[in-house]
Amino acid sequence: MPHTFYDFFAGGGMAGFGLGSDWRCLFANDIDPKKAASYRANHDGGKELLLKDVSQVTVDELPGSPDLVWASFPCQDLSLAGNGAGLAGKRSGMFKPFWKLMRSLHAGGRGPRIIALENVYGAITSNGGRDFATLCAAFSGLGYRFGAVVVDAVHFLPQSRPRFFMVGIRGDLTIPEGHTADGPCALWHPPALVEGCNLLSRTAASRWRWWNLPTPPARNTNLASLIEDKPTGVKWHTKAETKYLLDMMTDHNRKKVDAAKQCKGRVVGTIYRRTRADANGVKRQRAEVRFDQIAGCLRTPAGGSSRQTIMLVDGKKVRSRLLSTREAASLMGLPDTYVLPERYNDAYKLAGDGVAAPVVRHLAEAIFEPILKRNRLALVA
Template identity: 25%
Template structure:
């Protein structure tokens, strides 16, 4: 825990409590609290008190909101997974995201992360015991290589948790250690489709061994293509687990057979484009009814991409740009889209150079509503949406998970949400 992080805790507490209340809880006077805020010198001794105050605040908010369940949001990005579970009665009580630009976007669109619950940076150095009780763990964890080691061999050596050896040093390990410590009713993990085949399947096999054999969860997984909900071919693996055996099945998903086309997310030039105060004229000129010219490729870049595609086509390779029309379904939007936009270039008419999608169009392509604020540069916005989830997919998975979460909470003599309220 760095000094800056403790200062962040203080600032979050000051969003909810008065300086006098914090002073009384920390055994200090108001002048000391004021000095901590000004000098950014909050001491380690105050950390436990500040955390407890923030947890109490979250518990109070949960009670007042009458949420059906509580969840934590790990590797949160800009909050795409979270939105699906909030839509089905959940409330976030803890968030972790290390990227400063993503944190800015997350805070802008989820203001409770500043004052209702704790919002930390890197989860790797965060103690699992300090994570608040929760019913569902959400994590869009990055895929990292890790080696395989026999669980039975480690058990014979007296090592109680094999995943500490098989996965330590990877970000999946941090998910596993929190599940192990807090035992949530359920979890949802999201990753790229290639997780299934990484290292000849060994990586995914290890993940399942940890979740099923060591942590003892009832685990289900499925690759879901986002094009059922948005005009983008985007396959991602979703892993769902429950603390007890349930009748959960991905067969209950309602996946539209015919998804939308690109026209559904493009800026409308017929005068019907909504005016978004938080966008202004950044992406679209409402007077001229045109996308801002900066999104059209320069002659130099367009010539380069065409020559690059011709070169690989002549060599028999499939590399090249992806030229689309309003009737298309696009390739997968990537975090590198800001570089040249080559995977999704929108044709603009005969004799015209194509253009990139604007960040607002990328937000729509990922299923974010138009009230989602984009407070960062175009470069950072492209990276964030390219790394995000298709939000309607998360809505649908949350829809079929939620009844099983509620059922397990009702069966549990001391469900996590009740524990939290009783401790308040």
């Protein structure tokens, strides 16, 4: 029998791709019509998807009692590049009506066995850690044993994408031995997360658990292996456009390009445009390149964020272009069969707002599935 889940703030349904075929989605929700169209295109029509503001969703619209609730709630107000509003912000504040639904499910005897939240790293530190404490208090208030990890997609994909995950287990369930540790692990629990635990109430601290995730196997893909020879939806820049990018680089970044020219064969790098202050304090737009075979973190092309650019160096020849939408999807761990929106910005936004599918799979294998299996066996016994 498949495990069941709800997918809140579902976007294009990337969490479902990560969970895999042993999971069945009972309910999904998003407010963005374009993302909803992508969800339906990639999930057999998506009959389970409700296109509606989460604050307007009622508990009567939620079917059954799910094994897992996954919620990638909006990150804009928690992001280090955001406005600092945190959970009080209009967008990240959508956590509150979502959690109201979780409380209602519990009150009706349908509390999810597992609840997993996903957000940016800034969720740990926003508002001096008080937003993190608020999330912890929410889990503790419903009697969950809970903990958090920071997982970088770079362990699985050639993309630098650290994300915060908080996972809570319903109080009546057994957590199998070995799935928690006595203390933090540097790979999954950075200092900011350890420090954040100091803000927890005594009750919340008593329910905190250090999740013991296995170290993933060495990644076997690099950026160059994902780059399309004939890119979809984008064209190579003209020589003048490439020169413009090179002229935007500092000496430090130009030296990276010069070093790439000395390598045998083609070298693939990525560029983001960022505003930096020069030696005189004047802010200028700069092109910053990396050639470490890892893409920078995909971001949405809204709010001033630039879109990621590919730079291909082959001897003295240097070419550049925008990252293609298919390449962006690959950097999120989505299959080549994933149906993308036709418009470039819609497809790029879909990827930049999503969750890396292999990270979800790692959490499922390490936490969700072993706990559900252990407790189902207990029921049979």
